[in-house]
Amino acid sequence: MTQKEVMQNRQKHYQEVCENLAKNKYTPENATVSILKANILALVIALPFMILFIGLFLILHSEINDIKELFEIFKSSKCLVIIIAMIVSIPVHEFLHGLGWHLFCQKSWSSIQFGVMWESITPYCYCSEAVSLGQYYIGLLSPFVVLGIVISIIAICIGSISWLIIGLYNILLAGGDLTIACILLKYIKNKANKKILDHPSECGCVVFLK
Numbered sequence: 787m788t789q790k791e792v793m794q795n796r797q798k799h800y801q802e803v804c805e806n807l808a809k810n811k812y813t814p815e816n817a818t819v820s821i822l823k824a825n826i827l828a829l830v831i832a833l834p835f836m837i838l839f840i841g842l843f844l845i846l847h848s849e850i851n852d853i854k855e856l857f858e859i860f861k862s863s864k865c866l867v868i869i870i871a872m873i874v875s876i877p878v879h880e881f882l883h884g885l886g887w888h889l890f891c892q893k894s895w896s897s898i899q900f901g902v903m904w905e906s907i908t909p910y911c912y913c914s915e916a917v918s919l920g921q922y923y924i925g926l927l928s929p930f931v932v933l934g935i936v937i938s939i940i941a942i943c944i945g946s947i948s949w950l951i952i953g954l955y956n957i958l959l960a961g962g963d964l965t966i967a968c969i970l971l972k973y974i975k976n977k978a979n980k981k982i983l984d985h986p987s988e989c990g991c992v993v994f995l996k
């Protein structure tokens with residue numbers, strides 16, 4: 787199936803889900819963001835987490851806070867391992883979204899699609915079923931927690947700069963997800979019934995309220 791056909795099928799299925807939710811008296815609200823805004827916000831939101839972990843690392847491992855020593859790593863063979871880990875992180879990141887969301891989909895993995903938007907060389911994971919806000923958050927933030935937070939904490943515990951770089955990179959990689967998570971924050975206090983559906987073509991999702 788070509789990418790165009792995949793998009794057409796997705797759009798068609800998305801319309802069907804929207805119509806079903808509309809029949810059940812749900813009203814949609816867009817929680818999407820433009821690619822440019824997403825990239826800028828991603829950096830702004832990811833930065834405090836990165837500063838926090840760098841700060842913690844430097845405080846707990848004062849023996850390696852010599853900047854020269856810190857940059858030695860870029861001359862060593864570890865550099866290649868870090869680059870490979872960074873490349874591998876990208877598909878693993880998308881897989882973790884799917885792993886989180888498939889648990890809450892009636893059709894399990896059948897409702898999860900993986901692919902690459904070749905125009906922007908951006909890999910994606912798309913969930914075609916509407917899930918609750920909490921369930922959406924679990925799938926959305928799985929890569930940030932597992933690859934970003936957990937790896938950074940392990941790096942701090944074992945004092946590994948290599949792992950810290952991989953953890954920080956993954957926090958940055960999850961910046962777009964953090965942006966969507968922030969946009970969705972306002973719905974947490976909303977007492978209405980909520981269903982969240984991934985947007986078929988834009989960055990973000992649609993919130994259905996009843």
Ligand SMILES: [Zn+2]
Pocket residue numbers: 879883929959960962963
């Ligand atoms: Zn993501």
